Amino acid sequence: MSTIPExxxxxxxxxxxxxxxxxxxxxxxxxxxxxxxxxLVHTAQTNKIADRICQSxxxxxxxxxxxxxxxxxxxxxxxxxxxxxxxxKSSIGLNYTGGTKHMALHVFQGLIAANPRLTLSxxxxxxxxxxxxxGDGATRSFATGLAVSLRFQELLxxxxxxxxxxxTDLLWPEVYPNLPRVPYDxxxxxxxxxxxxxxxxxxxxxxxxxxxxxPLRSHWGDAVTVGDLAKHWRTDAGTLAxxxxxxxxxxxxxxxxxxxxxxxxLGETAKNVRLNEIDxxxxxxxxxxxxxxxxxxxxxxxxxxxxxxxxxxxxRARQMGGDEARVAVVCRAPANDLLSSPRKIEQELTExxxxxxxxxxFGAEHLAQLSIHLxxxxxxx
Numbered sequence: 327m328s329t330i331p332e333x334x335x336x337x338x339x340x341x342x343x344x345x346x347x348x349x350x351x352x353x354x355x356x357x358x359x360x361x362x363x364x365x366l367v368h369t370a371q372t373n374k375i376a377d378r379i380c381q382s383x384x385x386x387x388x389x390x391x392x393x394x395x396x397x398x399x400x401x402x403x404x405x406x407x408x409x410x411x412x413x414x415k416s417s418i419g420l421n422y423t424g425g426t427k428h429m430a431l432h433v434f435q436g437l438i439a440a441n442p443r444l445t446l447s448x449x450x451x452x453x454x455x456x457x458x459x460x461g462d463g464a465t466r467s468f469a470t471g472l473a474v475s476l477r478f479q480e481l482l483x484x485x486x487x488x489x490x491x492x493x494t495d496l497l498w499p500e501v502y503p504n505l506p507r508v509p510y511d512x513x514x515x516x517x518x519x520x521x522x523x524x525x526x527x528x529x530x531x532x533x534x535x536x537x538x539x540x541p542l543r544s545h546w547g548d549a550v551t552v553g554d555l556a557k558h559w560r561t562d563a564g565t566l567a568x569x570x571x572x573x574x575x576x577x578x579x580x581x582x583x584x585x586x587x588x589x590x591x592l593g594e595t596a597k598n599v600r601l602n603e604i605d606x607x608x609x610x611x612x613x614x615x616x617x618x619x620x621x622x623x624x625x626x627x628x629x630x631x632x633x634x635x636x637x638x639x640x641x642r643a644r645q646m647g648g649d650e651a652r653v654a655v656v657c658r659a660p661a662n663d664l665l666s667s668p669r670k671i672e673q674e675l676t677e678x679x680x681x682x683x684x685x686x687x688f689g690a691e692h693l694a695q696l697s698i699h700l701x702x703x704x705x706x707x
Contacts, residue, residue, distance in 0.1 A: 342425025412440035451649035529553030529563035618647030
C-alpha cells in the first residue's frame with residue numbers, strides 16, 4: 327500500500343455519483359484533505375445513492391458536503407453548476423470514476439474553467455489503484471486495495487441493503503483439517519440413506535460406522551447419534567443435521583479462508599449471509615480492504631449446477647461490490663473430466679460473462695489444500 331501525498335489531495339473534491347457508490351467512498355476517504363469539502367454531482371436517479379455516500383463517508387450536508395443535482399443530458403447546466411461552486415477556490419479535485427462519460431466531460435470543462443490546476447483522479451477496479459493527474463499531464467498511480475477497509479454491513483448499507491443473518495461461528499473447528507479425507511460419495515450416500523424418512527427426528531440418526539469416516543471419529547467422543555454429537559459439539563441437532571447435509575462444505579471453506587486470513591490481510595469473514603431486501607444468500611464471504619470476495623459452495627459435479635451457482639453469485643457480488651468484487655465456487659468437479667473440469671467450467675463462464683480474472687472454480691483437486699489456493703486467489707494481482 328502506498329500513501330497518497332498531501333499535495334495530490336484536494337480541499338474541494340468533486341465526485342461523480344453513478345450506480346456503484348463504492349468508488350466514491352474510497353475516493354473521499356483517500357483524496358479529501360482534512361476539513362475539506364465534497365461536492366457530489368448526481369442525477370435524480372442517483373440522489374439516494376449520494377445520500378448513502380455521505381452517510382458512509384461521515385459527511386454532513388451543508389457543512390462538509392454539497393449535493394449538486396444535474397441533468398445528464400444538459401451540458402450547459404452541468405458546466406454552469408460546477409463552475410459556480412468552484413469559482414475563486416483553490417485545491418480543486420475531480421474524481422470521475424462514477425457517473426457517465428458525458429457527465430465527466432462537462433463537469434471537467436466547468437472545473438477547468440474555474441481552476442486550470444485541477445487534480446484529476448480515477449479509481450481503477452482492475453488494479454485496485456488510484457490514478458492521479460495534475461496540470462503537468464503526468465499520471466501517478468497509488469495502490470489502494472488495503473488503504474480503505476470496509477465491513478460487509480457498510481458495503482451493504484451503501485447499496486441500501488441489510489443482512490438478516492451473518493454467521494461467524496464454526497462448529498468444532500478441530501474437525502476441518504480432516505474433512506477432505508472423507509470421500510464425498512461415501513458421505514452423500516450415508517446421509518441420504520440415514521436421513522430418509524426421519525423428518526424432525528434427526529437427533530436419532532446413527533453416526534456412520536463406515537471406515538471412510540475414520541478421520542472424523544476422533545472428534546465424536548462417545549457420541550453414537552447426531553443428537554449425542556450435537557451435545558458434544560455444543561450445538562443443536564437441527565444445526566448439526568444441516569452441517570451433515572452439506573457435508574460441512576460451507577464451514578470448511580470459511581475455516582480454510584481463516585487459516586490464511588492474516589497472510590492475506592483479510593478483514594471480516596462469514597458464511598450464510600442472507601439479505602433482507604432480496605432472496606439471496608452468500609455462502610461464504612470475505613472482505614479484503616474494500617474488496618468483496620464471494621464464494622458459492624456446490625456439493626455437485628454437475629456442470630450446469632456449478633455454473634448456475636457461480637453465475638448467480640457473480641451477479642449479486644458485483645451488485646454489492648462493484649467491478650472490484652471477485653467470485654468463486656467451491657465444488658466437487660473432478661480435474662480429469664475434459665468437459666466438466668474446474669478449468670473447463672471456469673474458461674466457459676469467463677468467456678460468457680466477460681469476467682477475465684474475476685471468477686475462479688475450485689474443484690475436488692483443490693479441496694485438500696484449499697487454504698493455499700484461496701490465499702493465491704485473495705492476493706492475486
